Amino acid sequence: DVFEEELSADTEAMLESSKEAIDINNHQDLFTAIYNKVNGSTLNLSLLSILYNLYQIDPNSSQSESTWILVEKLTQ
Numbered sequence: 001d002v003f004e005e006e007l008s009a010d011t012e013a014m015l016e017s018s019k020e021a022i023d024i025n026n027h028q029d030l031f032t033a034i035y036n037k038v039n040g041s042t043l044n045l046s047l048l049s050i051l052y053n054l055y056q057i058d059p060n061s062s063q064s065e066s067t068w069i070l071v072e073k074l075t076q
Helices: 002-019 027-038 043-055 064-074
Strands: none
Touching: 027 043
16 A cells, blocks of 8 residues: 555656656756746845856857866866
């Protein structure tokens, strides 16, 4: 009986997560998912600050590539 209840709960959770599946290769989908995750919370301001700082990276700078590599390493 407990097994059946747990199986049912797991199945429901899996179906719910598949509804929220995002294409991690699509920039807009990924951004929207992150935004929706923090929207309305105190983390919203942190996301905005992070985005602004990323925006500040000059793609024409000689340090641009190393900056992006560092950002990627810091977020893993």
